[in-house]
Amino acid sequence: MGLPQKQSESVNQIKQEKIVKDLMKPLEFFSTVSADTTVKNAVYILNNSSANDRTATHLLVFENKTLIGIVGTRELLSAIEPPNINPEQWYRGWNLAAWTRPVFLRGLFTSRCLEIADKTVRDIxxxxxxxxxxxCSLSEAAYQLYKSNRNALPVVGNGLVIGLLRGIDLVGEIGHIMEK
Incomplete structure (x- = not known):
């Protein structure tokens, strides 16, 4: 007696499910920079990488031939985030940061961009x-991306970083699965 048709199809789909290696982009896909590169130069490289291939959305940051970070949209936007009240600032038992928002003045965006231009990518x-x-499974990858609050994570094989898995790669796979 065999499995019902619907259940055997599910078992087949599980066996055919891709793993991280199938979706990741190899290191060669991304531009790399030194940790001492200025943010201005990193943005220039990122913009030119994106112009040539719209999916190259991150820069790999190396120091002494070791990957120490990734610069993408999230890191750049975080670096220009408007200043806010110090989250450690308390007044009469109230944490002021929980009750206030940053001030969004016209010209602040430009000002913040210029402030970080000469910083190094190490700083952001x-x-x-x-x-x-x-x-590892795609469900674990999705969990780790979500839990770490990142858009991309390095992929390791044989003790070396071999690529990067981006959230957008997982979204593409979700779409592919739903098209079936």
Whole structure:
């Protein structure tokens, strides 16, 4: 007696499900910069990478031949975020940061961009604390991307970083699965 048709189709789909290695982009797909590169130069490189291939959305940041971070939209927007009240500032037992928003003045965007132009990318990246193994499941990859609040994570194979898995790669796979 065999499995019902619907259940055997599900088993087949599970066996055919891709893994991280199938969706990741290899390191060669991305431009790389030194941790000492200025943000201005990094933005220039990122813009030119995007002009040639709209999917090259991140720069890999290396120091001493080791990947230490990724610069993408999230990191750049975070770097120009308007200043706010210090989250540690309290008044009569109330945390003021929870009750206020940054001030959004015209010209602030330009001002913040110019302020960070000469900083190094080291100053704006978040350290990499999570990596994905090339053979891990897509559900684990989705969980790790969400949990780490990142748009991309490095993929490791044989102890070396071999690529990058981006959230947009997973969204593409979701679309592919739903088209079936």
């Amino acid at each position: 990246i978040r350290p990499i604390t999570t990596t994905l193994n090339e053979s």
